Amino acid sequence: MAKDDALDVAERVHKAAIRMLRAARVADATTGLSAPKLSALSVLVFGGAMSLSALAKAEQVTAPTMSKLVGDLEAEGLVAKRADKADKRGLRIEVTAKGRALMEKGRQARLALLTARVAKLSRAERAQLDAAAALMLKLAVAA
Amino acid sequence: MAKDDALDVAERVHKAAIRMLRAARVADATTGLSAPKLSALSVLVFGGAMSLSALAKAEQVTAPTMSKLVGDLEAEGLVAKRADKADKRGLRIEVTAKGRALMEKGRQARLALLTARVAKLSRAERAQLDAAAALMLKLAVAA
DNA sequence: CCCATATAATTAGTTTGACTAACTAACTAA
């Protein structure tokens, strides 16, 4: 068993997460949507309607990039823009039913791939993974 | 505690890994390199010298895309192309010392961010994360 | 009150990274 100090654990978790997600990514093709569009939709589905700037920040891109991306998604009928009642400069970007369904389809494809592999693990291993998921969520949040 | 069947575990691990890596990604800016370039360098550092087609496959892009990317990296002095002795059509793409150093710098920045957070966990939690890392690597490989 | 400054989103223009199609060179096997 390798060392268990913070740096070593960080390294191994980092690498393993990258590899796992890279493997899962191949399923995204089933939606016909690009990765940035799929990711933005996902943020909207799980985070709820939000302003353009909030969405841009969540996706770590600039406002103009997100403005264009949201414009494209709107043209495809996957999101809708609503005026912010409290601030006339602002928008509320929300997912449409169609957008939600498409995002869900991609998500299912990814998860089907992972689930098939998780299913081959023992019950104890699944519990271990599950516990680690909660820890990774903690790592995702700044102290 | 939530259910522990394969689908639920896959969902939670999937989401947690995405969140964690997204948080770590902000450190990449320290290198001045784009994400695709950094990722390709990383593959070369850890996987060793390889052909263009092997690198393209590892990065899930087409050969022309990788050809251009490697050309740019070469122009920046981060990788070197060597002729494959056994097959005159082929290349061996290897990282230069400069490329290795730059990639290592970005990696350190990411890991410093994660390590600081991992260090706040208990010894038992770190062990749990570490065990899960091994499992995630297994999930990354097709059955 | 109103002006200065800040914030939300967009537009314009550029660069990077993705693709397909088409090409050359070299290897392989009938």
Add this chain to the structure above:
DNA sequence: TTAGTTAGTTAGTCAAACTAATTATATGGG
């Protein structure tokens, strides 16, 4: 030897990232 395959590059296009600048609205201090 020649037909087919594989490795890599070139050309051309499109999507997605950036910065700079614009418009509209908010907001705080004199």
